Structure formats: C-alpha cells, structure tokens
Amino acid sequence: MAGADGDDSLYPIAVLIDELRNEDVQLRLNSIKKLSTIALALGVERTRTELLPFLTDTIYDEDEVLLALAEQLGNFTMLVGGPEYVHCLLPPLESLATVEETVVRDKAVESLRKISQEHSPVDLEVHFEPLVKRLASGDWFTSRTSACGLFSVCYPRVSSTVKAEIRQHFRTLCSDDTPMVRRAAASKLGEFAKVLELEYVKSDIISLFTALASDEQDSVRLLAVEACVSIATLLPQEDLETLVMPTLRQAAEDKSWRVRYMVADKFSELQKAVGPEITKNDLVPAFQNLLKDCEAEVRAAAANKVKEFCENLPEDNREQIIMTHILPCWHDLNLSLVIRLVRLAIIEYMPLLAGQLGVEFFDEKLNTLCMAWLIDHVYAIREAATCNLMKLVEKFGAEWAQNTIVPKVLGMANDPNYLHRMTTLFCINALSKACGQEITTKQMLPVVLKMSNDQVANVRFNVAKSLQKIGPILDSNALQTEVKPVLEKLASDTDMDVKYFAQEAISVLALA
Template identity: 65%
Template sequence: MATSDADDSLYPIAVLIDELRNEDVQLRLNSIKKLGTIALALGVERTRAELIPFLTDTIYDEDEVLLALAEQLGSFTPLVGGPEHVHCLLPPLESLATVEETVVRDKAVDSLRYIADQHSQSDLENYFVPLVKRLAGGDWFTSRTSACGLFAVCYKRVSTNVKAELRQNFRNLCADDTPMVRRAAAGKLGEFAKVVESDCLKSDLIQLFNLLAQDEQDSVRLLAVEASVSIASLLPSEDTEQLVMPTLRQAAEDKSWRVRYMVADKFTELQTAVGPEITKNDLVPAFQSLLKDCEAEVRAASAHKVKDFCQNLSPDVREQIIMTSMLQCVKDLVADANQHVKSALASVIMGLSPILGKENTIEHLLPLFLIQLKDECPEVRLNIISNLDCVNEVIGIKQLSQSLLPAIVELAEDTKWRVRLAIIEYMPLLAGQLGVEFFDEKLNSLCMTWLVDHVYAIREAATLNLRKLVEKFGKEWAQQTVLPKVLQMSRDQNYLHRLTCLFCINLLAEPLGQELTTKLILPTIVTMGSDPVANVRFNVAKTLQKLAPQIDQSSIQAQVKPLLTKLKADSDLDVQYYALEALDVLK
C-alpha cells in the first residue's frame, strides 16, 4: 500500500521509536549507533526539531544504550547545522550527565567538553554556563559530580562576572556534603587552576586546595595531591614554598597509605614543578621518608622513582645528595622483605650508574647488583639483567665480567632447575647486551651444557634459546659455533640427547635457511633415520615433514622420500604412521 508524503517524512523517527521501544537491547543499541545516518536522512532542521527532542525524552534506557547515545551526540554538531546550532545538543547531554551509571555520566561530560569549544562566546554564556550551574546546583550528587568536569572548558571564554559566578559554584562543590562530589572537584582542581587568573589562583584556589587536602576522606585528599603538581607549576618558587609546601609535607606523612602512595607516585612531577631549591630543602627528606614507609605499596612506588628523582637533582648537588641521603635508603630496599619493592628498585637501580660514574658504581652499586642478581624472585633478577647495558657503558665489559658474570654462571648451574630455567630465558637478552665475542668466551659453553641437562624443561628451553641466539648473531655464527656441537649430539650414547639434537634442528632450520639446512643438517637427519631407538626414528619422520620447505627439491627426491619410504616399512607402528603422514604432506 502506498504511503503519503507526510508518512514518508515521519518514517525515520517512527522506525527509531519502534526500535527504541523494542525489548531487545542489542536492537536498541544498533538503532542508537545509526543515529548519524538517521540525522542525515532527516536533514539539519528536522534533526533539531524532532530527533533531538525525541532523544531528550527517551533517557531511560539500559546503560549500554545510554553510553552509546552519549558518545554519538559528541559528534553531532555538523548534523544539527554547525556551531551556531550546537547548543541544541545540550538538553539530551545534560540529562545523560545526571544518570546513575558513572561511565554514562563520564561519556556525557566528555561530549559536553568537546562541544563546549564549538560554542560562540555568547552561546557559551547563554546556554552552556546555565547548564553548568544547573548541574552544580542539582539535587542529586550525580549531576554535581558531572558539573566538576565542565568548569575548565568554559571559564576562559566568559565575562568577568560570569567567571566570578563559576568560581563560587566550584567553591561550593569543593565543600559539598557528599564525598563523591568533593572527590570529583579535587580531581578537576588542577585542570581548573590552569585556566583561572594568577590572582584568583592565590586568593581562591589555594584555599580550596588546602581544604580538599585536609578532607576527612582519604580518596579526596589523594586527588588533592595530584592537583598540587599543576598548582605548584603555576606559581613562583617563593609562593610554592609558602602556599603549597606545608600541605604537601603533611600529605607525605598522611595517616592514609593511599595518600602517601599518591605523593610517591607523583614525586618526580612534583620535583619538576617546585624546582631545585625546594627539592633540595623539602623533597629530599620527604623522599627518604617515603622510601622507608611502613607500607610496601608506598615503598614500591617510591623505589620506581629513584633513578628519575636522582637524575633530576641539580647537577651541583646531585652526587652529594645521592651519596649522603639516597644510597642508604637504596641499600635498605635491596634487602626489603617485599618482592614488589625489590623488583621496582631492580628495574631502575642500574640507571644510577651513569649518574654516579665508574668509581662509585664499582664501590657502592656493584655489590647491590650482585645481591639482586641472586635474589629468589625471578622478576628482580630479570630487571637487573635487562639493564646490564647501563652498567656496561660506565664500567666496561671487563669489570662487569669480573663482578656480575660469576653470579650469572652460578645461577646457570644452580641445583634448582627452575633457577636454571629462569637464566636460560634471560640469555638472549644478555647476549644482545654483551656482544658476540664476550658471549662466545664466557657463556656459549653454558648454553650447550643446558642441551644435555637431566630435566626435560631445561633441554626444551635451551633449544628455544639457541634459536633466539641464531636469530640475534646470524647464520655465520651459527655455522661456526652452534651447529657443529648440535650435530655432534646425534652420535651421543644417550637417546634423549639424540632427540634434543632433532628438536634443535627443527628450530634452527628456518633461521639457517634452505642452503645450510640442505647442505649441513639433512645428512645428519638421514643418518639418524637408522637409529636403533624407535622414538628417535619417528621424530626423524616428523622432522623431515616439518623441514620440507627448508630443503631443496632435488634433495627431497634423492634423500628425503627414499628415507621416508624405508621408514614406512619400519617394524614400529609409530614410525610407520609418522613416515606415512610425512609422505602425504610431501605429495
């Protein structure tokens, strides 16, 4: 049946209404995701007159649908006619900014922040600022928390009187009865500080900072610490010392470990913000205190910052402060009872070598590296080995080999197989840092010894290790150093070692390439096809199947197929099976 023109003009809205009333959440979600297409079909006038009011009235859906709607509306400016009409998107976003679900509110605020820039100054004052005030004065805490994120995006472009009103609204939110609102205000205080005038920063926002930093809720206090970085970076040094540092000193000794953790986490940012003089007088003792904190989480966060903090110290006092104030704290952390603290320190401690120089590194740091290299926690050992190149550059490979390599060799030969396994996994990393000559001289024999370890997991890891080393050092190195020793294992009395030879061949063929595989490896595989142990023979068949792409066609016809045909008639059923499977693949 034909529809009238009027019916046609209502079709997209009618369909949308039906779909949004459908019980299927996925259908409603898909409809929201098609809003841009629907708006294009309607045109800008009908989108403003029909679609936006309809969407404003339907804010009652599942959170997933509302989240998609909040996201879509942020990109709707061109679909409503451009910046001069962007204010018509505010009503649905205002409603979304008041819903209970946090992720929906946050997305609505993100969209509001994005479209704020698209308002003219007059529209900002006539439409956007009233929205901010309504949200800030809302009955429910949800709207007031959303309001906190909108002050900074509109403040700079409004008149002086409106600015004063916005500051008063923000002040009210900082003193709100609900902790969630104060938390939201504290989270946006630093951002707001960056847009207010300098005199207002000192007269208004410093007061708010001090208020929030002494809040009864630690979740508010820790966000005030985050704001202090922005505030300190905006003030001259003398104002920072007078207005911000007393509060920060309190925060570094706060009764809540979460607040102290935040101070530790933001410490190097604070250091940059306050400058060298305040760092020397105030932050050094505070940092020492945090490194000795009773909570492991605080010590770990502080330990992560040791290298950056020391590096950022003023050059004229850097070495003195490290040697007199930091070094003892670092020594204590090396022996910390918590493995996360030790691991955090191990990830940065090597970076102190370039700062302290050769003599101090040898005298004070190398003993600490040795302790950490033997730590029972694998992550601590890995972090030390991962950063050996920092020390190598400062003290040289000779000193390093005399100091640290014996410890590495000791671990490599440890009676606990899991310790040996951990060192194997680090070996390619070590090889890359120490170079091929040093590796061949000191560590190559270890890698070959692991291939005949009595624990299968070690032998397996050692074969993977060899492949990584070949990829790192190249074919020529493999041909001269690794391959002769691997192929020699094919004649070992222990059949497990002969199997390990085949496993190595499987992994090495690809990085070695077709020419070396055909020329050097294939003859050994063919010889092993007559091995007295069936387990070895069927692994020969499996190896030939896997290596076929790495062997040239003439050798496949002349050597591989005849051997597989022979194995197909083997007395062992498993050997027959794998030989047949390999022949099928070759066909």
C-alpha cells in the same frame, strides 16, 4: 510510509517512538545507535523541532541505552544545522548529566565539553553557561558533580562578570555537603586552575587546594594531591614555598595511607613542578619517609619512582643525595615485597647508580643483589639482569668482569636448575663482546662447550645459539678445532630444535 519497507529517507518519528517504547532493550539500543541516520532523514529542522524534544522528554531508559544516546549527541552538531544551532543539543544532554548512573553522566559531560567548543562566545554565555549554573545549583548531587567538569571549558571564553560567577560556583561546590561533589570538584581543581588568571590561582585556587587537602574524606584529599602538580606548574618559583609546600608536606604525612600513596605515585611529577631547590630542601626528606612508610603499598609506589627521582636530581649534588638519603632507605626496604613490585625499574637504573657510586661501593653493597636477580623466578627479571651485567662491564671494564662477575656467572653452569644453567649462556652472550676475545676464549668458551652435553634439550639448543653468538669474537683456530666439532655433534642430536639451531650456527659461522 516508505520507512516500512526499510527506506530510512522517509523515516517517521512515530517509528522511533515505537522502537524506543519496545520492551526489547537491544531494539531500543539499535534505534539509538542509528540516530544520525534518522536525523539525516528528518532534516535539520525536524531534528531540532521533533527529534530532540522527543529525546529530551523520554530519558528514562536502561543505562546502556542512555550511554549510547549521550555519546551520539556529542556528534550531532551538523545534524541540527551547524554551530548556529548547536545549543539545541543542550536540553537532552543536560538531562543525561543528572541521571544516577555515573558512566552515563560522564559521557554526557564529555559530549557537553565537546560541543561547548562549537558555541560562539555569545551563545556560550546565553545558552551554555546558564546550563552549567543550573547543574551547579541542582538539588541532586548528580547534577552538581557533572557541573564540576564543565567550568574549565567555558571560563576562558566568557566575560569577566560571568567568570566571577563561575569562580563562585566552583568555590561553593568545593565545600559541598556531599563528599561525592567535593571529590568531583577536587578532581577538576587542577584543570580549572589552568584556565584561570594567575591572580585568581593565588587568591582562589590555593585556598581551595588547602581546604580540599584537609578534607575529612581521604578520597577528597588524595585528589587534591593530584591537582597539586598542575597548580605548582602555574606559580612562580618564589610562591611555591609559601603557597604549596605546607600543604604538600602535610599530604606526605597524611594519616591515610591512600593519600601518602598518591603523593608517592605523583612524586616525579611533583619534583619537576617544584624545581631543584625545593626538591633538595623539601622533597628529598619527604621521599625518604615514603620509602620507609609503614604501609607496603606506599613503599612500593615510592620505590617505583627511585630511578626517575634520582635521574631528575641536579647533577651537582645528585651523588651526595643518593648516597646519603636514598641508599640507606633502599637498604631497609622489605625486598621480598617491594623489590618484587618495582625491581625491573631498579635493575634498569643500576648501571647509572654504579657509575656514580664507583666500583668499590658497588662491589661491597650492590654486587650480591645484581647476581641474585640472575636467578629470579621471573624470566623478564633474569633477562633485565643479564643486560644489566653487560652495561656494568662496559662501565667498569673487562678486568673487573674477569675478577668479579665472570666466575660467578660461570659457576651457575653447574646449577641443578636448568633455567639457571640457561642464564649462564644468556650472560655469556651478553658479556662476550664487552669482555673481549681472550676472556671469552679462555674462560667462557670451555663452559659453553661442556654444556653441550646437558641432559635438557633447551640447554643444548641454547649452547648452539651461544656458539653462533660468540663465534665472531673467537679466532679461526678456536672455531675450527673447538666449536665446529661440537656443533657437528649437536647437528645430529635426537632433538629437532637442537639440530635446527646447530645447523643454523654452522651455516652462519661458515663452518660447513
């Protein structure tokens, strides 16, 4: 045979059989990975009549080999003769969808979903839908979990009679005795709801959602919460309060912290799905409770949604809700645990919050927090806090900055920690333009010049970079009489980085 000398054009099925029976897993895996080449060599008819039956009968291999096979078969449509014969791929994929290993089943379902689109409506009813029924009625929970991922891809393209059967099978799986099956059904509830007619969303999906959200297993209940987002987007506004909100309120107070965590994690999506009126009446109190939850993980998840939640509140009562409901909870948060997890998002939201609450409220309640972020041990937080100060100065003005912010920032120049001294320079870089020439020249520049004598080289080269940054804001007299001498001194520094950045600043500011 020509196949013996490496010519795949006459690749015999017997060789593949020998390779797949070899004890070497890697050899078997390599054989599976070149199935498309083998199929091309065999031709479409032999692929259908010899290769696929062989593969269907020999699915007993290592998980790694089966995973590769499940993936390969999803791309086999043209290799079996096109959409007209795509149903020939169903038997091996059906077998793979029942194996014990989850990743193999998931890949088989993924390939089945893919080739379902290549079936004609007739073939879908004749070949694909019966496969889904067999999986849904299987003795082993593995097949029933796989079936859950296939209902939505065939439902839109079958007759009304078959649709009724599919809905019944899905209802049955939602109340299956095995928790793994109910979990699989709950994970696909939202997806299935999207392809159903509205009348069945109301009559079928809502009852299933309610039942799954009350399941004895918290792993099922939390997946029902995830489905709630999809379901809420499908219903008219007038139905949400009666059909969805009772169950959602129950989930937000669930005895399992994992379910409450899921509610918190999905809160922004839920807020958009239910609209402003229900948000104001129902979600605001629920969000308050999540921010004060007894479990730190739940509080952290809720705190992470504060920025988005506030931004999506209706403008006419946003400020009132924030001040009355959100800030009191925020104040009570365990900052050492929660703010550490989500403070970047909170820092980003601070300028908007400050603008809504006003300067007096900010100075009294939030100023200290903003300044504390400047000395955080995480660089990204210090960087975000610096940018935050610049935005606050743009909102409240240079005079406010001169009285409230600048003195505190400049005071950090004497901090024993050199990282905090460098933060002073970063803040000056960010604030100089917003504060203007006078404040920069009279208050900030002297501090920068003094820091040129710092013992830490990193501070000194950042002095050079700061002088380059604020130079264009200064008048020519300050540049020549104050900045130039300091940069020239730094240009002869013993540290190479200091010399480099000083020389660059002299060049950019044309002080040579």
